[in-house]
Amino acid sequence: MDLIVNGVRHTVALEAEMPLLWAIRDELGLTGTKYGCGLAQCGACTVLVDGIAVRSCITPVESVAGQQITTIEAIGEDAVGRRVVEAWVAHQVPQCGYCQSGQVMAATSLLKQIAQPSEAEVAAAMTNLCRCGTYNAIAAAMRQAAQG
Amino acid sequence: MKRLTALLAILVVAGSGAWWFATRIPASPFDGAAPAAATPLERGEYVARLGDCVACHSTEHGAPFAGGLPMGTPLGTIFATNITPDRETGIGGYTLSQFDNAVRRGIGADGRRLYPAMPYPSYARMSDEDVRALYDYFQRHVQPVRQANQASHIPWPLNMRWPLAFWNLVFAPTRPYQAAPQRDAAWNRGAYLVEGAGHCGSCHTPRGLAMQEVALDSSDPRYLSGALLDGWYAPSLRGDPNSGLGRWSEEEIFAYLKRGRNRHSVVFGSMMEAFNNSTQFMTDDDLRGIARYLKSLPGDPARDGAPWQYDPATRTALASPATLAASPGARGYMARCGTCHGADGQGRGEWIPPLAGASSLLAPDAASAINITLNGAGRVVAGGVADAYRMPSLRNQINDREVAEILSFIRTAWGNRGGAVTEEQVAKLRSQTNPASSDVIVLQMR
Incomplete structure (x- = not known):
């Protein structure tokens, strides 16, 4: 099957049910996307599939073959993604950093869909967990990124 | 006086006849049969797989076939028995005829009637050859385990077994499966x-x-x-x-x-x-x-009603902030379920099942939907390999009201019409599936 990751087409021979996360990290060597819970609960593994946030740990690789997959490695090449990363840096959001690639992907997905989200829309979309408790910093960075 | 004596005599005769019937050990086709040549292991093990004996005659951490699994009945809890070939506590002393009577007729070696939690009304259809292979498997290939059977919690006089002979007379078939000649x-x-x-x-x-x-x-x-x-x-x-x-x-x-x-x-x-x-x-x-x-x-x-048709309107609605703002069930779905099952309710290939058109969401009874939401799915092990994707337990993450809202949404989305789920239904099943509760569900008759 063909996987299009960060604009590059890879032809890979993988089990159909392999989680996309495995394919990205172990087969393609892109380790910026993290494994957290493996149950779609924490969001550390979030990537974009055709611009929408997807939890790659529960996504069978077969189901996204041929679609545009974006990982944290290429987020700076996206206009919205770059703005999010700049806001993250400005607010010094990460502490340990493990969940942050997923947080950035979720934030980028939201801003691509809703340019100026309300607080409620941010709360509904940003369900990624952070055990350092950087939620206030994330919210502040989101407000900055949303202002463009 | 004469009439009374005659009546008494009739009652005594009828009573003795009934007693004889209720405790008799019926004939088995294997009576007096010479011990047959041993059956290959695979043949007997296969029949045990077909009958799924291990499912009830074992506990999660116990030895295979040693019994002990509690099963709820309306009269009280009963326990599956030890069917390993241990001579004292298992079935090591059973002859083939006695084994046959237990499996196909629900009668123990001592003539006691088994509870029909043992599916002998179905096993009655098994062929002589399969029963023989099964006997050979249990006697020669299963490890004997010394583990005494537990007495049932059914109080006297309800725990008397002889009335089951009359239950059997009405409800249990006596003949093995007869092929239908018009079918292939x-x-x-x-x-x-x-x-x-x-x-x-x-x-x-x-x-x-x-x-x-x-x-x-x-x-x-x-x-x-x-x-x-x-x-x-x-x-x-x-x-x-x-x-x-x-x-x-x-x-x-x-x-x-x-x-x-x-x-x-x-x-x-x-x-x-x-x-x-x-x-x-x-x-x-x-x-x-x-x-x-x-x-x-x-x-x-x-x-069953008119056949289900996929309704794409739900997918469109879930993309609208107004819908999400107005419906806590839709909001809960997108936050808790949508990541895997999708706004279109289609799941992902055959790895994550669709909710659109699922029988558990179309059936009037919501038990399965509530149960799996609270407790998640167990481990599916195919060919020795555990599944990659598993429904997590949400018991500790969402309360009864939220479960009811989300399931009421799911059971009416994408053309599903199972109908609403109430907070009370969720609370009841939550309590019954909590191992720490006093009214926990144990396996029923099966």
């Missing part, structure tokens, strides 16, 4: 497995007032028409497009029993156990026979 060999093999060793009806056929399965074979339209058991709704296995297998092809039924999944569903609840321990070990020919047989059972439009 695959169908007959399927019927033999489903109605016999597979005892599918134990879960999937509704039960009557005497706890009997209301039908035991394909001649009755209520056979395998769906039933509630152990906090799960076992769906119809008939041609019902909504609550049954009407939209499944023979090949899809085969795949489900062989690999535990197809594009409609993944095994869960009690069926996950039946798959893990039994169906995946059946030969392709046997599974194809089962699929052919099940597809021959007609549905009942009066019970």
Whole structure:
């Protein structure tokens, strides 16, 4: 099957049910996307599939073959993604950093869909967990990124 | 006076006759038979797989076939027995005839009637050859385990067993499966497995007032028409497009029993156990026979309603912030479920099952939907490999009201019409499936 990751087409021979996360990290060597819970609960593994946030740990690789997959490695090449990363840096959001690639992907997905989200829309979309408790910093960075 | 004596005499004779009948040990085709040559291990083990004996005659961390599993009955809890070949506590002392009477007629070696939690009304259909192979397997290939059987919690006088002889007279067949000449060999093999060793009806056929399965074979339209058991709704296995297998092809039924999944569903609840321990070990020919047989059972439009149609409007609605703001169920779905099952309700391939059109979301009984939401799916092990994707338990993450809102949404989305779920229903099942609660569900008759 063909996987299009960060604009590059890879032809890979993988089990159909392999989680996309495995394919990205172990087969393609892109380790910026993290494994957290493996149950779609924490969001550390979030990537974009055709611009929408997807939890790659529960996504069978077969189901996204041929679609545009974006990982944290290429987020700076996206206009919205770059703005999010700049806001993250400005607010010094990460502490340990493990969940942050997923947080950035979720934030980028939201801003691509809703340019100026309300607080409620941010709360509904940003369900990624952070055990350092950087939620206030994330919210502040989101407000900055949303202002463009 | 004479009349009274005559009446007494009649009563005594009738009473003795009834007592004789209720405690007698009937003839077995194996009476006096010379011990046959040993059956190959694979042959006997295969029959034990077909009958899924291990499911009830073992506990999660106990030795295989040593018994001890509690089962709830309306009269009190009973316990599965030790069927290892231990001579003192198991069935090591059983002759083939005694084993046959237990398996096919529900009668222990001492003449005591077994509770029909043991599915002997189904096993009665098994062939002599299969019973012989099964006996050989248990006597020669199962490790003996010394573990005394536990007494039932049913109080006297309800714990007397002899009335079951009359229950058997009415409800338990006595003849092995008779092939239907107008059907082909695959169908007959399927019927033999489903109605016999597979005892599918134990879960999937509704039960009557005497706890009997209301039908035991394909001649009755209520056979395998769906039933509630152990906090799960076992769906119809008939041609019902909504609550049954009407939209499944023979090949899809085969795949489900062989690999535990197809594009409609993944095994869960009690069926996950039946798959893990039994169906995946059946030969392709046997599974194809089962699929052919099940597809021959007609549905009942009066019970099942008009066939489900996918409604794409839900997907559009879920993309609208206004819908999400107005519906806590839709919001909860997108936050808790949508990541895997999708705004379109279609799941992902055959790895994550669709919610659109799922029988548990079209059936009037919401037990399965509530149960899996609270407790998640068990581990599906196919060919020794555990599943990659598993429904997590949400018991500790969302409260009864939120579960009810989300399930009410799901059961009316994408054309589903199972209907609303109440907070009370969720609270009840939450309590019954909490191992720490005092009224926890234990396995029912099956």
